Amino acid sequence: RKEVEQDPGPFNVPEGATVAFNCTYSNSASQSFFWYRQDCRKEPKLLMSVYSSGNEDGRFTAQLNRASQYISLLIRDSKLSDSATYLCVVNERSTNAGKSTFGDGTTLTVKP
């Protein structure tokens, strides 16, 4: 079983749709959580951190459920420019604290 698992998709949605991505992690010692965005053949870029209380940044909402070891990302009013792969990232509270564990990503295509 992978340490961080995501539904690979692809998710194909029309502009204006609301779409949700889920991510589960296996290590209960995980400490920090993030969503990164990766455009085709580009480097990953930080989209947002995920806090225990949930957090929102414009059209994007991230939530964390530590008990279920589950992270989510909600995108409202999807834009064509939201088309990308969304990577769930988890950091452990361990001696290997420099390691970030990435999921394999969920691909989103927003269509006109």
Added chain:
Amino acid sequence: DAGVTQSPTHLIKTRGQQVTLRCSPISGHKSVSWYQQVLGQGPQFIFQYYEKEERGRGNFPDRFSARQFPNYSSELNVNALLLGDSALYLCASSLEGTPNSGANVLTFGAGSRLTVL
């Protein structure tokens, strides 16, 4: 301000050869991490260096090695290349020694795309 810079951007090698990839972090960042990304998968952690010392190592064979220089730039070396080493190699820098902890997030370079024939 310059972001994380990596070189070369693309390279082709044959099996058994050796490769050196280079990375310059964002000015003021002291930590450099290396990741391997195979097509269709997420980045896999290889190494992290902070203040010229190895702080983390992923599940990669000893053919992979790295170092960090006094100016915080870094090199990743891969010996005895295999076909399976073909991937995008990403370097990321962060300000302090525990990347992706609190505000100390990872910023990636554009990567070095290695093809092994």
